[in-house]
Amino acid sequence: MISKETIINRFIGYVTIDTESDPTSNTTPSTEKQWNLANKLVDELKTIGMEDVTIDENAYIMATLPSNVSHEVPTIGFISHFDTSPDFTGANVNPQIIEEYDGKDIVLNEAEDIVLSPDYFEDLLLYKGQTLITTDGTTLLGADDKAGICEIISAMEYLIKNPQIKHGNIRVGFTPDEEIGRGAHKFDVEKFGAEWAYTMDGSQIGELEYENFNAAGAVVTVKGKIVHPGYAKGKMINSMYIAQEFINSLPRLETPEHTSGYEGFFHLCAIKGEVEKTTLEYIIRDHDRGHFEARKEVMKKLTAELNSQYGREVISTEIKDQYYNMKEKVEPVMHIVDIAEQAMLDLGIKPLIKAIRGGTDGSQLSYMGLPCPNIFAGGHNFHGRYEYVPVESMIKATQVICKIAEITAQV
Numbered sequence: 001m002i003s004k005e006t007i008i009n010r011f012i013g014y015v016t017i018d019t020e021s022d023p024t025s026n027t028t029p030s031t032e033k034q035w036n037l038a039n040k041l042v043d044e045l046k047t048i049g050m051e052d053v054t055i056d057e058n059a060y061i062m063a064t065l066p067s068n069v070s071h072e073v074p075t076i077g078f079i080s081h082f083d084t085s086p087d088f089t090g091a092n093v094n095p096q097i098i099e100e101y102d103g104k105d106i107v108l109n110e111a112e113d114i115v116l117s118p119d120y121f122e123d124l125l126l127y128k129g130q131t132l133i134t135t136d137g138t139t140l141l142g143a144d145d146k147a148g149i150c151e152i153i154s155a156m157e158y159l160i161k162n163p164q165i166k167h168g169n170i171r172v173g174f175t176p177d178e179e180i181g182r183g184a185h186k187f188d189v190e191k192f193g194a195e196w197a198y199t200m201d202g203s204q205i206g207e208l209e210y211e212n213f214n215a216a217g218a219v220v221t222v223k224g225k226i227v228h229p230g231y232a233k234g235k236m237i238n239s240m241y242i243a244q245e246f247i248n249s250l251p252r253l254e255t256p257e258h259t260s261g262y263e264g265f266f267h268l269c270a271i272k273g274e275v276e277k278t279t280l281e282y283i284i285r286d287h288d289r290g291h292f293e294a295r296k297e298v299m300k301k302l303t304a305e306l307n308s309q310y311g312r313e314v315i316s317t318e319i320k321d322q323y324y325n326m327k328e329k330v331e332p333v334m335h336i337v338d339i340a341e342q343a344m345l346d347l348g349i350k351p352l353i354k355a356i357r358g359g360t361d362g363s364q365l366s367y368m369g370l371p372c373p374n375i376f377a378g379g380h381n382f383h384g385r386y387e388y389v390p391v392e393s394m395i396k397a398t399q400v401i402c403k404i405a406e407i408t409a410q411v
Helices: 004-015 034-048 122-127 143-161 239-249 289-310 327-333 335-346 361-367 391-408
Strands: 051-055 061-065 076-081 096-098 106-109 114-116 132-134 170-175 196-202 207-211 214-223 265-273 277-286 315-323 352-355 374-376 388-390
Touching: 004 034, 004 132, 004 143, 004 391, 034 051, 034 061, 034 143, 034 170, 061 143, 076 143, 076 361, 076 391, 106 132, 143 170, 143 196, 143 388, 143 391, 196 207, 196 335, 196 361, 196 391, 207 327, 207 335, 214 239, 214 289, 239 265, 239 277, 239 289, 277 289, 289 315, 315 361, 327 335, 327 361, 335 391, 374 391, 388 391
Parallel strands: 076 170, 076 196, 196 374, 207 352
Antiparallel strands: 051 061, 061 170, 096 132, 106 114, 132 388, 207 374, 214 277, 214 315, 265 277
């Protein structure tokens, strides 16, 4: 199979290119620097022997590995994104390679006393004896989702070099701006031409996901009235106090830090406040569509109640849906999940079928006509300084891709 050295070198070559996306930008990709990796990937796909390699004006990349069988086989796809999250800097990534991890604390940055510890991140102990790639404590790593890209390209290269492995047409796609919710917005499903696909964008080895959150974003704007504080009685309206009422009126335990599994939440992401105006930014998440709609109604009702209480419109709430649970679109074609599960079992990997507490390009693509479950890419602790990825997990993900292609050709 693909060598550990190849995986490490390819992955490091990707993560050391800064591709952080920007939610405030109106362009696609949202940052010019994403082109640096996009163009590199196009060259690499051509070098390993992929066909029909294209990149459009928005940096969406597609390529084909032609079928090597004479019978008809469904065209399948594999998709990953090359941007990294704006939650934490992705500039000047300096990966560290930890050989034969001993299960103890990993000092990421001695000068700043930044330690990756299994006492806090228990999943580390799953990978004792393996090779880990970590950050130096000052940036994120970018395994989300450059590990997925590494695995897809490595799998395609392996299939090209080993034509005895039979497969149908395979399409690969790499997208910008997934981390800011736009990865699928300009994805040309018809051009991609696959019957179904898999995003390689999960975490722990074995993860296989076809359920995700229904998601919305909400902006709550509170209007106040400023007058001189010495003469404010009966005149001043402090928008920050009204905003505080709104915050405190939402269910306190229905927040990310108090929920897990299928439990939904309201998440206050940002506050900007002065007496005259305060803005609250929320995300709303729930796996159940009915509960999701009810959460939006809670915010609308609370807005109306506060306006009634103050006798005028002091608060407004704008809610926009972002994506929906892909389960609705994948369940009618569950054989595509069964194939991925069988691939893992054939490789001795225990499938971990669970719901994503988030979303992927696949959730939007499923509603665009491309059913698209999500498969592990291997990384942990995404979007921050404690991110890491076991090399062995990336190798296993590469093998899963090849095995899915092989099984599909037998169906």
